[in-house]
Amino acid sequence: MPELDNAWLRRHRAHDVVEITRRWKAVARRALMRVETIHPTAGGPVLFLKSRRMTDRPVYFCAGVHGDEPAAVQGLLVWAEARAEELRDADLAIFPLFNPAGILLNTRGDEGGHDLNRLFDSVTHPHMMAWQEAVRGLRPRYAVCLHEDYDAQGLYCYELNRDPQIRLADGLLERCSCMIPRDTRKVIEGRRAANGVIQRRRIAMIANLPEAVALYRAGAGSTLTFETPSEFDFALRTRVHAQFVQRVWEISKEAET
Numbered sequence: 001m002p003e004l005d006n007a008w009l010r011r012h013r014a015h016d017v018v019e020i021t022r023r024w025k026a027v028a029r030r031a032l033m034r035v036e037t038i039h040p041t042a043g044g045p046v047l048f049l050k051s052r053r054m055t056d057r058p059v060y061f062c063a064g065v066h067g068d069e070p071a072a073v074q075g076l077l078v079w080a081e082a083r084a085e086e087l088r089d090a091d092l093a094i095f096p097l098f099n100p101a102g103i104l105l106n107t108r109g110d111e112g113g114h115d116l117n118r119l120f121d122s123v124t125h126p127h128m129m130a131w132q133e134a135v136r137g138l139r140p141r142y143a144v145c146l147h148e149d150y151d152a153q154g155l156y157c158y159e160l161n162r163d164p165q166i167r168l169a170d171g172l173l174e175r176c177s178c179m180i181p182r183d184t185r186k187v188i189e190g191r192r193a194a195n196g197v198i199q200r201r202r203i204a205m206i207a208n209l210p211e212a213v214a215l216y217r218a219g220a221g222s223t224l225t226f227e228t229p230s231e232f233d234f235a236l237r238t239r240v241h242a243q244f245v246q247r248v249w250e251i252s253k254e255a256e257t
């Protein structure tokens, strides 16, 4: 494991899979959520937390598909720790550390060097097949994929909405931009962007699917892939992820009433 020189990072043991797993199990007990291990990996278990009342249309959160994006993992964790009791009657599906070996090693890929975010439709990778089995029949109302990007100059978000009237990313970024500004590049990752928002309306019939597209194809209402810039302060990035998750959580509750 590489030497980590950021004191905050060390204190929060952002790459300590055993510690992160322990904390999520504690959250699950307080939130009365069930915890499954969908797949054992060389780096540790891939956990799946489900609300006791999880329906087939939950709010879905996932972090740590890429192991070198630790603020996404910490942000989701500190959000859940801060309000575990509030989540008792929620309808949540959470994959809190999707790539344990990557987190442990601080690598993008898994222990085999695979970029898991190109394998969500894989019919040969056991970890990804276990995920497909775990989410079979789920059509999340909102699906949130938390990431970080070394090239980013600020916050950005891809969104896919089944209802063309719905636009979420702009408001979500606005809510977070007091901490880290938006990425104002006109083109991000080869796609046209407007103030950090990347809208996708049509999904190409491609293989090697990222998580958000696989979930959208499965029937998700809105998918949001949120990215923070890795070069910014770790504690700040963590807080921004927690804020993003909180706002999606609020939106999901507002939509119910």
Ligand SMILES: [Zn+2]
Pocket: 065, 066, 069, 146, 147, 148
């Ligand atoms: Zn990523």
